[in-house]
Amino acid sequence: MLEKVDLDRKLSKEEFKSLWPPLREKLGEAQRMTKELGIPVMIVFEGWDGAGKGTLMNELIQALDPRGFEVHNVKPDQERLWPPMRRFFQTTPPRGKIGIYNRSWYRRILDGEESDRVFDEITSFERQLAQDGYCIIKLFLHISKKEQRKRLKALEENHATSWRVTQEDWENHRRYDEIAQRVERMIHRTDKGHAPWTLVESHQREYATIKIAQTVLEGLERAVKEAQGRAQSPRVVSSGLGVERALKTSIFKSLDMDQSLSEETYKKELKECQRRLRDVQYSLYKVRRPLVIVFEGMDAAGKGGCIKRLTQNLDPRGYQVVPTSAPNDWERAHHYLWRFWESFPKGGHVGIYDRSWYGRVLVERIEGFCSEEEWRRAFGEINEMERQWADFGAIIVKFWLHVTPDEQLKRFKERQEDPLKRWKITDEDWRNREKWGLYEEAAEEMFMRTSTPEAPWVLVEGNCKRLARVKVLKEVLKRAETLLNI
Amino acid sequence: MLEKVDLDRKLSKEEFKSLWPPLREKLGEAQRMTKELGIPVMIVFEGWDGAGKGTLMNELIQALDPRGFEVHNVKPDQERLWPPMRRFFQTTPPRGKIGIYNRSWYRRILDGEESDRVFDEITSFERQLAQDGYCIIKLFLHISKKEQRKRLKALEENHATSWRVTQEDWENHRRYDEIAQRVERMIHRTDKGHAPWTLVESHQREYATIKIAQTVLEGLERAVKEAQGRAQSPRVVSSGLGVERALKTSIFKSLDMDQSLSEETYKKELKECQRRLRDVQYSLYKVRRPLVIVFEGMDAAGKGGCIKRLTQNLDPRGYQVVPTSAPNDWERAHHYLWRFWESFPKGGHVGIYDRSWYGRVLVERIEGFCSEEEWRRAFGEINEMERQWADFGAIIVKFWLHVTPDEQLKRFKERQEDPLKRWKITDEDWRNREKWGLYEEAAEEMFMRTSTPEAPWVLVEGNCKRLARVKVLKEVLKRAETLLNI
Incomplete structure (x- = not known):
């Protein structure tokens, strides 16, 4: 499915400027509600190298009360002195707080550890937390192979950032298609109603920022509604800001509907x-x-x-x-x-x-x-x-x-x-x-x-x-x- | 754990006679409630060869309205023309009815097919049904190796029943300890809050009958309570018949508390x-x-x-x-x-x-x-x-x-x-x-x-x-x- 995503979606500067401020306000409001109701929230940022996880996470954070969240940078687990899920259990936020993960428990899978046991551990982790009232939001930041190459090159050519590009990054870049398959398997095996994945088209910062903010907002509002025990509406929550329209997905637009056959x-x-x-x-x-x-x-x-x-x-x-x-x-x-x-x-x-x-x-x-x-x-x-x-x-x-x-x-x-x-x-x-x-x-x-x-x-x-x-x-x-x- | 179960628990004829009639009545009542509320119920009988699945199932059935249940005898799936879980999905009872399974989807595991995939298929099956409101009750009828031998011998010596004892039964009897390990693994990997296992000590028919009836009653009453959305009490449901006291488990009684060391x-x-x-x-x-x-x-x-x-x-x-x-x-x-x-x-x-x-x-x-x-x-x-x-x-x-x-x-x-x-x-x-x-x-x-x-x-x-x-x-x-x- 990844290859079918239209990665070139954009928002005009004007659209962005009109959407972002009210969305930020709504996000702040939703955060206050989750705090009041004691809902713990976990937001996962996964994605391709060079997809802009750091930048986009920063944008999101601007909308949040800094006393209410903690960012966790997840490095590879090199020592392995504890069972793998322990360090994630440790960082689970307390009730009313938000944990933001720059990479996450999915790192193992994306690094190639794709056994049934790993999937079991992860789904058990998320299910146990969700049943305890945790709101789990998972984002995958998607860019094309071409775009990745462009970004790695740009980083490399800049003296200030060239150190950030490693041999391994290029190695992974070469294996893009193979890793894309892995990403798909991962998403489909772990995309649950209580912990859904959202794919974020990340070629343009503005578009990605709004999509992430909207996804997080929807997740928080859903959790609030559930905590308040209200009847569920059949439609997704709407921020009422016209954001959905602006983000409108366009798989259908990518179809050439004028084709014909004699x-x-x-x-x-x-x-x-x-x-x-x-x-x-x-x-x-x-x-x-x-x-x-x-x-x-x-x-x-x-x-x-x-x-x-x-x-x-x-x-x-x-x-x-x-x-x-x-x-x-x-x-x-x-x-x-x-x-x-x-x-x-x-x-x-x-x-x-x-x-x-x-x-x-x-x-x-x-x-x-x-x-x-x-x-x-x-x-x-x-x-x-x-x-x-x-x-x-x-x-x-x-x-x-x-x-x-x-x-x-x-x-x-x-x-x-x-x-x-x-x-x-x-x-x-x-x-x-x-x-x-x-x-x-x-x-x-x-x-x-x-x-x-x-x-x-x-x-x-x-x-x-x-x-x-x-x-x-x-x-x-x-x-x-x-x-x-x- | 199986070896720690005290299999020699008994009820006196008098105890049985005083407990059974009111328990049957309660069961009938609970069945009517599940029917009224449209709760579908699945009762699984698994257990050792010779543990008396048929007999005990019959006892339970006596307490139920025959228009409200269907018995499914599960044979090995020899043809394999469909995905394994299909035949079980097919037999799921409609809302308000009871399905009783003489052997079940656990047969594959007990017959030795013990892969992660099989466990996944089974847990997914039960979870999907439970989330849809199904009440799932799973019984494992337990007897000792010695008792099994005695029963197989008895069947063999009787002209009317000798055909029921096969070479395979004796083969399994010899592998009792190995199979017991498999039973334990199976129970622990599939014992879920929404589909719990109950071990039934089955040396004595009276004891086993009451324990099964009580387990089913508790399961039905819990499902009724959940369907009615009532607040949950912290203690298990009590039939108020003194059944729990009569069944009183006795792992503790098997301890020799008078031992000492100089x-x-x-x-x-x-x-x-x-x-x-x-x-x-x-x-x-x-x-x-x-x-x-x-x-x-x-x-x-x-x-x-x-x-x-x-x-x-x-x-x-x-x-x-x-x-x-x-x-x-x-x-x-x-x-x-x-x-x-x-x-x-x-x-x-x-x-x-x-x-x-x-x-x-x-x-x-x-x-x-x-x-x-x-x-x-x-x-x-x-x-x-x-x-x-x-x-x-x-x-x-x-x-x-x-x-x-x-x-x-x-x-x-x-x-x-x-x-x-x-x-x-x-x-x-x-x-x-x-x-x-x-x-x-x-x-x-x-x-x-x-x-x-x-x-x-x-x-x-x-x-x-x-x-x-x-x-x-x-x-x-x-x-x-x-x-x-x-």
């Missing part, structure tokens, strides 16, 4: 893909591995059409399309993941989900069908489930079919005018359309928290149906053929 | 032990492993005297005695385990705790200084902490110093009469004495849930101070010398 190329490629897919189906069967394909996306983005092309040439005894609508009473009487465990394809079979368990963090979140605590917990629960499936040997690929609002409107109108398709469009579709921004926001958070190496999200530009269909088939083939060594 | 032997052995302990201290230092020794026990059981003999001949630069009293304000401002992480001895050093983190599940539980949810959660948290210490290389041994009420009274009086010792006795000691039964009960649950292979409890007969002191020293030596290969 009818001729489409026919040729479709045929070829469908032929290969049939081979994949037999290979799956031979080795008894299941293939799980998930479709989510905006209404009228063309999920049905993709699924049709996907299954057209498959052996019908070996696949099942599972349409997911609102749970019925019997399903509601179980855990929300129950029906998806139930419909999971057996070894050798293909399960195609037309909408899925991700409804929990999309429609259920937006419509308030579950509590905030529940949908926040869901990211981790879903990752656990998909990891178990992958461990079993399942091949998983998840598609988000995207259309622009204009294209959606065009399709809605076509459906209304076509008597054969009119049933497809309901009042709900029109209502959902009004919540476009909320869906984009929820979808982006979902990509961040659940696109894992074993179950990645693929975003599909859906304005051209032909292009979308071929892309879906190719991506399924790529993933399946790689994992099956065909 | 002055002469004492002197000789003490000297020899102290000499070896000094060697142990140097060996520890050489390999930089810490040694943690915990003392808990009744008031006036002689903890101080033991600690004195333990340290008499040690190099004072290498050990520290940590007295634990009620937490001060600063300590209270942190997680309750914080101060113990803080005082943990560094590699090569000895830390001796005069009372410890176990206060959470002893005095804090009994006096209501923490909520029931908190002390129940503490067992798992403590196990996690000790496991991290052991993984790091720490050698851990925990002593419970026991005296009889009579002996305690004698010592209290002596203290009061001796002007030099009068400070040692306070009103609180007299008050605690009145809670003898509660302390025994809490201590026994503590042994069960926290005596792990890496951090075992040792019970010390403390009526004869000389004997207790020598036993403590010998046990420390045994454990340290074994783990250090001296």
Whole structure:
């Protein structure tokens, strides 16, 4: 997922100047509330070398009452005279105070110590503290390899700072892609509702500063609300400052929605893909591995059409399309993941989900069908489930079919005018359309928290149906053929 | 710990007859409440071959409304066409119903599949369900190797049942001790506040039936109370039927409190032990492993005297005695385990705790200084902490110093009469004495849930101070010398 993050987001000087002062004030206020309520807070700064941890931490600190926080610089644990987590337990802030960590207990993982035991120790640490009322906020400061190189060079060329760049920094720079994989694994295994990660796009100081401040503010306000035992609102806390709008994530903007495919190329490629897919189906069967394909996306983005092309040439005894609508009473009487465990394809079979368990963090979140605590917990629960499936040997690929609002409107109108398709469009579709921004926001958070190496999200530009269909088939083939060594 | 369980507990026919009918009625009532409140319940029967799972499950079922439960017989998963946890997710009961499992998701572990991944899958399964409101009750039916042999023989000799005894059963019987270790590891890694294990002494059907019924009743009542959002009482739920008294655990009764040691032997052995302990201290230092020794026990059981003999001949630069009293304000401002992480001895050093983190599940539980949810959660948290210490290389041994009420009274009086010792006795000691039964009960649950292979409890007969002191020293030596290969 890291490679999909748009790192070039910026705020204009004016935007920054108008956002920062009120945000600082709000932060100070939130800090006073946590103090009053005796909530201990831990804020973790991790990130690439050269991402600006020191600078950005400093910006945040400006907004806080200096009597209320302590900064901990975490060096590698070289002596190892105590069990690894001890030094972190020692620095946990007392109730009402804030601990800020420049690097943290994640250092071990990022330095390469990636065993199950280390993950166990860390998740146990955070869970124990969260259950005791600790508010835990984790930031990962992200820059590209190119940007890192530029920054290391700049430091090196300056007499005052050249000593800060070591041989090891360059060594790590060369291994950027490998470390990026490690970062992803780390984030996905430790991204919990009670201790979530936030990725901070850190190419521009202003943007990163506001994003960090907003993330911390949201975390504190959530903790305050929980401590006050108030009913949870289904939406994230809003600072009311228009910060969310200014920070607006833009994974969707990075999509080139004007691409298209000619009818001729489409026919040729479709045929070829469908032929290969049939081979994949037999290979799956031979080795008894299941293939799980998930479709989510905006209404009228063309999920049905993709699924049709996907299954057209498959052996019908070996696949099942599972349409997911609102749970019925019997399903509601179980855990929300129950029906998806139930419909999971057996070894050798293909399960195609037309909408899925991700409804929990999309429609259920937006419509308030579950509590905030529940949908926040869901990211981790879903990752656990998909990891178990992958461990079993399942091949998983998840598609988000995207259309622009204009294209959606065009399709809605076509459906209304076509008597054969009119049933497809309901009042709900029109209502959902009004919540476009909320869906984009929820979808982006979902990509961040659940696109894992074993179950990645693929975003599909859906304005051209032909292009979308071929892309879906190719991506399924790529993933399946790689994992099956065909 | 399994070997310390007194398996010969019995109820007289009269006791059984007086307890069973009202308990059945209460169970039926509790079942109706869970149904009304929509609480889903899962009851797991695991245990040794021949422990009587079928029979005892049947007894329990008699007390339940048959429309409200379903029994699942769990066979080995031979085909493996789905991820392992799927079949268990499928059988989760809907809200308001009870699922009873004859063997369960623990089968994999007991059959030898003991990887971190399996433990992760299981703990994730139970946690996800518990967070969704599921009530999970896990029973392990325990019999001795001798009893198992007797029962297998009996089955074999009966024409009607001989087919039930397989070659594999005998094979497992021969490996009883090895499997017992596995059972202990399994119980300790999966004994959570939200899904606790209960060990059922199963030599006598009547005793086991009542214990199972009482455990299930307590579990249901706790779930009902939680669902109703009522304030938690610090003590366990009581059925008010005198069942607890009848079931009274008797680890303490198995102690021979009349043992004693002559002055002469004492002197000789003490000297020899102290000499070896000094060697142990140097060996520890050489390999930089810490040694943690915990003392808990009744008031006036002689903890101080033991600690004195333990340290008499040690190099004072290498050990520290940590007295634990009620937490001060600063300590209270942190997680309750914080101060113990803080005082943990560094590699090569000895830390001796005069009372410890176990206060959470002893005095804090009994006096209501923490909520029931908190002390129940503490067992798992403590196990996690000790496991991290052991993984790091720490050698851990925990002593419970026991005296009889009579002996305690004698010592209290002596203290009061001796002007030099009068400070040692306070009103609180007299008050605690009145809670003898509660302390025994809490201590026994503590042994069960926290005596792990890496951090075992040792019970010390403390009526004869000389004997207790020598036993403590010998046990420390045994454990340290074994783990250090001296």
